[in-house]
Amino acid sequence: MPDQYDYDLLTIGAGSGGVRASRVAAAHGARVAVAEEHRVGGTCVIRGCVPKKLLIYGAHFAEDLKDARRFGWNVPETSFHWPTLRDNVLADVDRLNAAYTTTLKNYGVEIIHERVTVTGPHSVRLASGREVTAGTILVAVGAHPVVPDFPGNEHGITSNEAFHLEAIPKRVLIAGAGYIANEFAGIFNEFGSKVTLMNRSDVILRGYDAQIRDRLVNISTGKGIDFRFNAHFEAVEKNEDETFTVRMTNHDPLTVDLVMFATGRAPNTRELGLEAAGVELDANGAVKVGPDNRSTCGSVYAIGDVTNRIQLTPIAIREGQAFADTVFGGKPTVVDYHDVPSAVFSHPPIAAVGMTEGEARNTLGTVKVYTSDFRPMKNVLAGRDERALYKMICESETGRIVGLHMIGPDAPEILQAAAVAIKARLTKDDFDATVALHPTMAEELVLMR
Known part of the structure; x- marks a missing residue:
């Protein structure tokens, strides 16, 4: 220069x-x-x-x-x-x-x-x-973080402020349906808060596979998290006792101790x-x-x-x-944005790479879908009914794996290695030819039918 x-x-x-x-x-x-x-x-x-x-x-x-x-x-x-x-x-x-x-x-x-x-x-x-x-x-x-525009929005916080709270709220409303909203919903719920997740539509985690999203809603509901769908803010009012009354469309007003916005960035x-x-x-x-x-x-x-x-x-x-x-290095490089793995650290976590079933059908026409719906060993002995779900989407003619979606304990840790295989365009037969590591949750990846 x-x-x-x-x-x-x-x-x-x-x-x-x-x-x-x-x-x-x-x-x-x-x-x-x-x-x-x-x-x-x-x-x-x-x-x-x-x-x-x-x-x-x-x-x-x-x-x-x-x-x-x-x-x-x-x-x-x-x-x-x-x-x-x-x-x-x-x-x-x-x-x-x-x-x-x-x-x-x-x-x-x-x-x-x-x-x-x-x-x-x-x-x-x-x-x-x-x-x-x-x-x-x-x-x-x-x-x-984006804060929606409505009367009383100054009474809410974003994820930026969540790390500095003086105390865990007894009741919290989280607005949003993406990974930040669902992750903090799980965090506050495990810390003892009564959590309500409010969303403008009836779909959470848009972009993830529908079966996986539905499983998270079912598990989260079982853990005590409430969902209010098709709800738009009308107002947030601060009460004399430092609580907040949230008024929204299609639902009754709700009184909480904290309002958190996780409505995009x-x-x-x-x-x-x-x-x-x-x-x-x-x-x-x-x-x-x-x-x-x-x-x-x-x-x-x-x-x-x-x-x-x-x-x-x-x-x-x-x-x-x-x-x-x-x-500056004389090595022209372009980033490949195909098959980027991602995770949601909810309770339990979600991990995904490649196309969802819906995307694959729209793109490829016919696909083959394999699943494993099971209760992890730890959950069995612990007396928990919570089930994991692994889902593999393959191209019909070649068997090439075009999408892999998981919800369950340690799903992101397991998916990282599997994402390499999908990036390498391996097939269902390649997975089936691999000996399972038993007993593990990860072995379900090579045993799906």
């Missing part, structure tokens, strides 16, 4: 994608700076999947401690102390923030702890007023100044990019949730790696 610029690369945002892109670009010899107004680590590390997964681990102990008695353990009466878990989780976030910061510094990346505004194809203005230039600008600012492009560089956004505010992550401005690229392609941390990391290798 010409020396007339302060940096070869200026990355806006130090989330997982921005950190990876900056680190790799620096390893390729680029002069790199990262501008981050908050903490290094981004949504996933600071206020998303990492701390949430720790809460999910904590929530699982509620059932594990009960089940332990059936396995011969003399477990006394137990109680849950939220501040202990909360503070330990936040301490781990601090550790990760420090680790990410150290990684960038070890690669010679300068960290600018200020908000920036793009002022041109090669320039940004820091909050302090200083102008900074770069040969290439990478936008990796992520996304933020929107790209963080507002007031970023991208129009000054000729960067085009779509109707949702996402940066329009091509396969090489380049925007409509030749010197500005974008990766991660701000592009609104697939909002997953591993995708942002892959895009960051591909960007750095392409632009």
